[in-house]
Amino acid sequence: MKVEIALECRGIHHWFGDKRVLGDVNLKIKRGQFLAMVGPSGCGKSTLLRAIVGTHLPCQGQVFLFPKDHEAEGLAVAGPGRDRGIVYQHYSLFPFLTAKENVAVGLMLDQTGIAFRTFRFWKWRKLRRDHLKQAEDFLAEVKLNDAMNLYPHEMSGGMRQRVALAQAMIMKPEIILLDEPFGALDEATREESQQMLLSLYEENQQAIRRGERPPYTLIIVTHELNEAIYVGDRVAGLSQYWDWRKEGFEKCPGATITYDKAAPVFQTKSAKDFTTFTEQREEIRRVVFEPSPPPDRREHVVYWLTNGAAMPSDHAAAASVVNPGEKSR
């Protein structure tokens, strides 16, 4: 079966003055994939997300999206756009809008302009009703029927994050980025939110089985390794601890991908048994978080080597950049 690529980071370098943050980051994400990104504090995970969102473009390298009409050549990210949704840990919702309005605001911004809303008021009113109806349906999907008219400060942390996810999902973006979305939640709420992500993953699987495009491609940045392995079907580690001298750099170019492997897929209803991925968790901790770099990160950046058989030929060449031997400096 042909593998569709949804997003590619090609040779991303980023620096702030003399401080090198990201060095030669290469990443390709399959459509329908849930990639969990882990890494030590300050390794540049948020910088990479900002590069993907397009609010802070990388100093070198490019991010490409592969929407339906640009599947072969891809579209280079030149700024923020509605094809990428984002959910932050804090400030995930507009405080002056209710849950329903927060979800509908994207449709409003995408489909109408200020002039339309001002001068074609009656048409706007009718459209507004449609938007709010769609928002209600999305909120029902994430089991928030009772929170439709609540303001963010009236909701719990878990509810807010679910509304934020619905807000991103309603736009049907190419990719949804979650920046430590459950970091501030208590354990029970966190688990509930993780279950919701697993249910979205199941929707993807069902779509694939029906021969359709999987609706959700997702990158989740998290500090929590258990969460990364549990909700992601692939885990990538971004780390500043790697042997850059061995790979031909004269000074540290910043953090790069030091770990990239598939993760076990869990079902929503299956029991959460952490012992099943203890080994992987320990490996990530050793390779990504330990300040002493692993002797050869190639041993751990193997996702496309072990899962690349199904890759289309035009992507196979580009996939080789994932192998750290080939850098784009």
Added chain:
Amino acid sequence: MIRRPIPKSLALALGLASVVFLLGAYTLLARWQHQKNPDDTTIPSWSQIRQGLVTAIEVNARTDERWLLEDAKASGARLFAGLIVGVAGALALGMLMGCFTPVEAWCNPPLSLLAKIPPTAALAVFFVLVGTEGEMYVTMIAFGILPTLAMTIFLAVKEFPEELQFKAYTLGASHAEVIWTIIFPHVLPKLIDAVRLVIGPAMVFLIAAEMLVGSVGFGYTIRLQSKLLNMGVVYPYLALLAAFGFAMDYALYQLQRKLCPWYEGHRS
């Protein structure tokens, strides 16, 4: 204990008691003064105050006008015109400064400097630049409140979380929509709060200017009647000014609750 909450009923009773205490103290003071001098008008008795109010409300035989009505019309028009111009200017300037760094770099130094000059001290400048007619009052109030208001709005925009701004872009917002549809609603309650705070200073600027060059208005009448030691008229005028200020503040508070129902909960 410090800041220990008290029942609402007790808070209300204490508030009412303070007003009763003030009125009682004034009554005693006026009685004591009138025992010394029965014709005294500096601390008028309640009957003198009532008489002063009647004088202000009734049609004056000499001018054929109702003082209070004419003064209220003149001062009210000046105050509202000044507030509207000042708030609109401050809103535009504060939003632009908060959203666009070149505008901030350009406007911040002069605005910070202007904010330090008391408009009442610069009265002569306003007289010279815009004369002593209605425009002068409007200009003075507008310039008096604009720097503080603009800085408040500017700071509120600066506080707007950039995550929400990025999110708006990912939802398809244009730059204009980020400003008008996303940042403005966030800033609006703080703007209303700031307007509540500048109503007092705006009234000070107006009354001061009317006292100096006015021929009608609250400031003019207060100055004239004070010179005549006709405090029976002055005190009702002061009470009306206080009531007007209170009513404006309350109306703005209600407006904030109506337009920004999310704000109080969000703030707490």
